[in-house]
Amino acid sequence: MNVPQQPIGQAARFVGERVPRKEDRRLLTGKGTFVDDVTMPGMVHCAFVRSPIAKGRIVSIDADHARTMPGVRAIYTHSDLPHFPRVIGLYGSAEASTPIIMPLATDDVRHVGDPVAMVIADDRYCAEDAAAMVIVDYEAADAVVTLAQAATGATVHPNLSDNVVQVLTSAEDAAFDAAFASAAHVVTGTIVHQRQAHVPMETRGIIAARQGMGEMLIYAASQSPHMVAQQLEKSFEIPDVHFRVISKDVGGAFGLKVHPWREEVAVVAAALVFGQPVKWIEDRLESLTSSNQAREQECDVRMAFDADARLLGIDVNYRCNIGAYPHGSDAGGLGMMMLPGPYKVPHYRYKATGYYSNTVGQAAYRGPWMIESLARETLLEKAARQIGIDPIELRRRNLIRQDDQPFAMHSGFVIDRTTAYETMEQVVQHVDLPAFRREQATAREQGRYLGLGFAVYVEPTTMAFGGVLSSDIAQVRIDPSGKVTATISTHSQGHGTQTTMAQIVADELGVDIDAVTVLEDDSSGGGFGPGAGGSRQAVSGGGATIRATRKLADKVKVIAAHVLNANPQSITIERGRIHVAGVAEMTTTVKEIAQIAYYATERLPPDTEPGLEEKYRYRPPPIVFSNAAHACVVEVDLETGKVAILRWITCEDCGPMINPAIVEGQIAGGVVQGIGGVLYEKASYDAQGNPTAVTFKDYLIPTAHDVPEIEFLHIVTQSASEGGFKGVGEGGAIVGPPTLVNAIADALSPFGADCLTLPLSPPQVLAEIAPRD
Amino acid sequence: MSSHVIETTVNGRVVAAEVEARHTLVDFLRGTAGCTGVHIGCEHGVCGACTVIVDGVAVRSCLMLAVQADGATIATSEGLAAQDGTLHPVQQAMKDEYGLQCGFCTPGIVMTLASLMANGARPSEADLKEAISGHLCRCTGYQGMLKVARRLGAGERS
Numbered sequence: 001m002n003v004p005q006q007p008i009g010q011a012a013r014f015v016g017e018r019v020p021r022k023e024d025r026r027l028l029t030g031k032g033t034f035v036d037d038v039t040m041p042g043m044v045h046c047a048f049v050r051s052p053i054a055k056g057r058i059v060s061i062d063a064d065h066a067r068t069m070p071g072v073r074a075i076y077t078h079s080d081l082p083h084f085p086r087v088i089g090l091y092g093s094a095e096a097s098t099p100i101i102m103p104l105a106t107d108d109v110r111h112v113g114d115p116v117a118m119v120i121a122d123d124r125y126c127a128e129d130a131a132a133m134v135i136v137d138y139e140a141a142d143a144v145v146t147l148a149q150a151a152t153g154a155t156v157h158p159n160l161s162d163n164v165v166q167v168l169t170s171a172e173d174a175a176f177d178a179a180f181a182s183a184a185h186v187v188t189g190t191i192v193h194q195r196q197a198h199v200p201m202e203t204r205g206i207i208a209a210r211q212g213m214g215e216m217l218i219y220a221a222s223q224s225p226h227m228v229a230q231q232l233e234k235s236f237e238i239p240d241v242h243f244r245v246i247s248k249d250v251g252g253a254f255g256l257k258v259h260p261w262r263e264e265v266a267v268v269a270a271a272l273v274f275g276q277p278v279k280w281i282e283d284r285l286e287s288l289t290s291s292n293q294a295r296e297q298e299c300d301v302r303m304a305f306d307a308d309a310r311l312l313g314i315d316v317n318y319r320c321n322i323g324a325y326p327h328g329s330d331a332g333g334l335g336m337m338m339l340p341g342p343y344k345v346p347h348y349r350y351k352a353t354g355y356y357s358n359t360v361g362q363a364a365y366r367g368p369w370m371i372e373s374l375a376r377e378t379l380l381e382k383a384a385r386q387i388g389i390d391p392i393e394l395r396r397r398n399l400i401r402q403d404d405q406p407f408a409m410h411s412g413f414v415i416d417r418t419t420a421y422e423t424m425e426q427v428v429q430h431v432d433l434p435a436f437r438r439e440q441a442t443a444r445e446q447g448r449y450l451g452l453g454f455a456v457y458v459e460p461t462t463m464a465f466g467g468v469l470s471s472d473i474a475q476v477r478i479d480p481s482g483k484v485t486a487t488i489s490t491h492s493q494g495h496g497t498q499t500t501m502a503q504i505v506a507d508e509l510g511v512d513i514d515a516v517t518v519l520e521d522d523s524s525g526g527g528f529g530p531g532a533g534g535s536r537q538a539v540s541g542g543g544a545t546i547r548a549t550r551k552l553a554d555k556v557k558v559i560a561a562h563v564l565n566a567n568p569q570s571i572t573i574e575r576g577r578i579h580v581a582g583v584a585e586m587t588t589t590v591k592e593i594a595q596i597a598y599y600a601t602e603r604l605p606p607d608t609e610p611g612l613e614e615k616y617r618y619r620p621p622p623i624v625f626s627n628a629a630h631a632c633v634v635e636v637d638l639e640t641g642k643v644a645i646l647r648w649i650t651c652e653d654c655g656p657m658i659n660p661a662i663v664e665g666q667i668a669g670g671v672v673q674g675i676g677g678v679l680y681e682k683a684s685y686d687a688q689g690n691p692t693a694v695t696f697k698d699y700l701i702p703t704a705h706d707v708p709e710i711e712f713l714h715i716v717t718q719s720a721s722e723g724g725f726k727g728v729g730e731g732g733a734i735v736g737p738p739t740l741v742n743a744i745a746d747a748l749s750p751f752g753a754d755c756l757t758l759p760l761s762p763p764q765v766l767a768e769i770a771p772r773d
Numbered sequence: 774m775s776s777h778v779i780e781t782t783v784n785g786r787v788v789a790a791e792v793e794a795r796h797t798l799v800d801f802l803r804g805t806a807g808c809t810g811v812h813i814g815c816e817h818g819v820c821g822a823c824t825v826i827v828d829g830v831a832v833r834s835c836l837m838l839a840v841q842a843d844g845a846t847i848a849t850s851e852g853l854a855a856q857d858g859t860l861h862p863v864q865q866a867m868k869d870e871y872g873l874q875c876g877f878c879t880p881g882i883v884m885t886l887a888s889l890m891a892n893g894a895r896p897s898e899a900d901l902k903e904a905i906s907g908h909l910c911r912c913t914g915y916q917g918m919l920k921v922a923r924r925l926g927a928g929e930r931s
Contacts (some may be wrong), residue, residue: 201877
């Protein structure tokens with residue numbers, strides 16, 4: 001472990017370094033271009049009329065008065081949108097029972113916030129005025145809100161026979177029951193994860209503007225302009241309209257902006273009818289009531305151990321509430337596949353059921369399958385307490401080691417080149433476990449409750465095993481000016497890919513990073529790629545960028561060798577200058593070679609295509625496993641139930657780091673979102689299905705006061721991908737939550753608290769320590 | 774709806790316009806003054822993305838009406854760096870410490886910290902951290918910003 005990082009390219013000056021971000025100057029000086037910053041001649045604004053009830057039939061819509069209000073240009077309902085575009089989710093299971101999803105409600109509404117009509121007006125003020133005056137008569141019905149109600153209550157979608165999305169089960173294992181029967185210890189628990197909202201600081205937004213006859217120009221807050229374009233093509237199926245999508249600066253996404261959803265599709269449809277550019281910027285109330293949400297899961301787990309505390313089997317019954325209109329109709333299959341994690345689990349059985357309900361639909365949210373780590377790591381900790389063994393020792397006995405790899409999981413995923421055990425040992429050493437236990441004992445004597453929690457996990461990053469995540473493309477060119485432009489199918493909503501990809505290009509080509517510009521914001525440039533999602537951009541985009549740039553560097557060398565009458569193998573490029581080995585006076589520049597390539601083609605070697613532009617579409621390995629171990633220390637105030645986080649230590653293995661500062665930023669961001677999920681955030685509903693956390697005063701995300709300064713450790717092992725990279729974007733949000741839960745449970749262990757119901761808000765913490773009947 | 778003619782000075786430039794009484798300052802700054810670096814994050818005064826400096830005081834421009842700013846001198850993140858492009862110390866510290874990712878909340882945070890450091894004031898690290906805690910960021914986990922507070926805080930800068 002800790003193998004020295006392999007430099008990529010001929011002279012790694014940038015990859016591996018904490019290079020300052022190229023994005024920062026414009027963002028710090030107010031010069032970013034977010035979707036709401038774009039205006040166009042004739043642009044009109046949209047506000048939606050939304051359902052105030054969770055379930056009901058639309059009896060009538062009266063927009064007569066609203067249409068006469070100042071500034072109002074048009075009001076559209078479902079029947080006014082000519083193409084009836086369907087809204088198509090990306091990640092649904094083909095076997096799942098799936099509703100038909102239209103942009104606006106057709107005959108009935110299925111959650112509070114369901115868009116019923118849209119007002120087009122001169123400005124947003126006028127649009128909201130008129131939206132409030134559209135009179136919709138509903139025949140209300142009883143909503144199914146909770147998981148329990150969804151399982152037995154009235155159907156959400158009239159075209160489906162019940163609310164079951166799908167039921168997934170593991171393969172038959174004839175020896176399963178015998179394994180549990182033989183167990184020395186069986187540990188059980190039910191993990192309840194509340195519903196969360198993604199809460200990007202920039203809400204959703206879109207502008208649709210028809211250009212001439214054939215082009216529909218879209219500005220969108222997205223995770224990939226290419227993905228938006230492809231999804232709109234599928235939704236509209238209009239042969240003579242080409243969708244061009246521009247997505248410049250995007251203020252966070254976390255899975256929410258992976259593709260256009262109902263409102264965005266409605267805006268595009270409205271622009272087709274209205275003929276002038278239409279803008280919709282979601283406000284925060286809409287965001288917290290109508291943007292798709294995440295989690296809301298219950299997971300019954302049984303774990304069987306032998307007398308030596310070795311795992312014999314895990315048995316899981318999982319249920320999730322995916323709302324009315326989810327981005328993907330499934331029952332959490334990936335979570336079930338990943339639940340055994342980095343452990344040797346001889347027998348594994350699961351049943352997973354997804355349910356529709358009259359709540360906002362779900363969407364992938366940073367580590368969508370994280371219930372696997374939360375359920376497994378919290379139950380392991382409970383097992384350690386029940387068996388009477390140190391939780392680290394319990395993990396040592398069960399973790400997959402180097403000798404076990406490649407290791408085939410029950411799912412068929414093969415864990416390879418991972419270091420779960422090694423990262424855990426590093427964290428344990430860094431924490432100084434014996435010292436902490438002494439401090440904890442002393443504190444308890446003083447009535448202070450400190451706790452230390454650990455969690456370990458592996459993560460299937462990149463996920464290029466098929467579908468839209470299969471590949472990425474990089475096109476790299478050197479212009480006659482000598483400037484280098486890389487058009488890549490990556491996309492940043494804060495990821496900093498304009499920096500990391502430029503680091504790769506600069507190293508592979510031998511130029512300064514200032515000479516490299518990365519473009520990833522326009523679907524009309526470059527080629528299809530899924531952008532951010534699945535922790536894959538370093539692996540897939542990085543791999544494509546390495547290979548495309550190498551091809552380009554090779555071409556520069558061939559031309560330079562011809563011009564300088566040297567052997568291409570003897571050519572090196574450093575800082576934009578070209579040298580011939582052993583002949584110091586023979587030198588030229590990348591710029592001069594570029595000018596020859598475009599302007600003096602007679603000087604090129606025979607049969608050489610003019611110009612300096614190369615591309616490579618890279619298909620990474622199907623799954624690239626990364627891994628990490630985290631630890632944190634908390635103090636719980638028994639009087640108020642407040643949890644203070646005193647320390648947080650991470651050790652991950654994401655392969656060679658292109659930019660360690662950006663890697664640590666990704667980990668920290670994920671961890672703190674995980675802290676929010678464990679302590680504060682709850683997208684709650686009342687019994688009628690009304691959302692009750694609709695402002696930032698009710699939906700609490702962590703602030704600077706709620707976070708510790710995270711201590712970062714790194715282990716570097718190469719993956720099988722080009723560059724050896726592994727994904728790192730989601731991990732903190734997966735392994736962070738069980739780490740924190742375990743620390744709180746450790747602090748409250750004198751009270752026999754399980755802490756398996758999230759969020760562990762002050763009232764919940766007080767309930768955990770309340771005397772039991 | 775009543776209309777009002779207001780005149781403000783935004784980043785040293787006079788901006789006069791007729792505004793409706795209900796127009797917020799943030800909409801005026803973005804739409805009329807062209808300062809699109811002032812971001813709308815929540816429109817209820819919690820997230821802090823729209824923070825600008827009005828007559829020397831950091832305010833949430835979503836909670837202030839444009840008419841209330843008549844005669845005011847306003848600074849936004851667009852006007853913070855020097856003419857030659859040299860970043861304000863707060864901007865430079867945020868860059869050096871990787872204090873931002875998506876950059877949406879960033880201009881508001883920069884303006885809050887800049888207001889505390891105006892006219893040579895030397896707030897403590899704790900004061901700066903307290904101020905940062907009034908802003909919501911969903912990307913960074915505040916790690917870089919905590920370092921910015923330490924770096925700019927009084928007693929750490931000599």
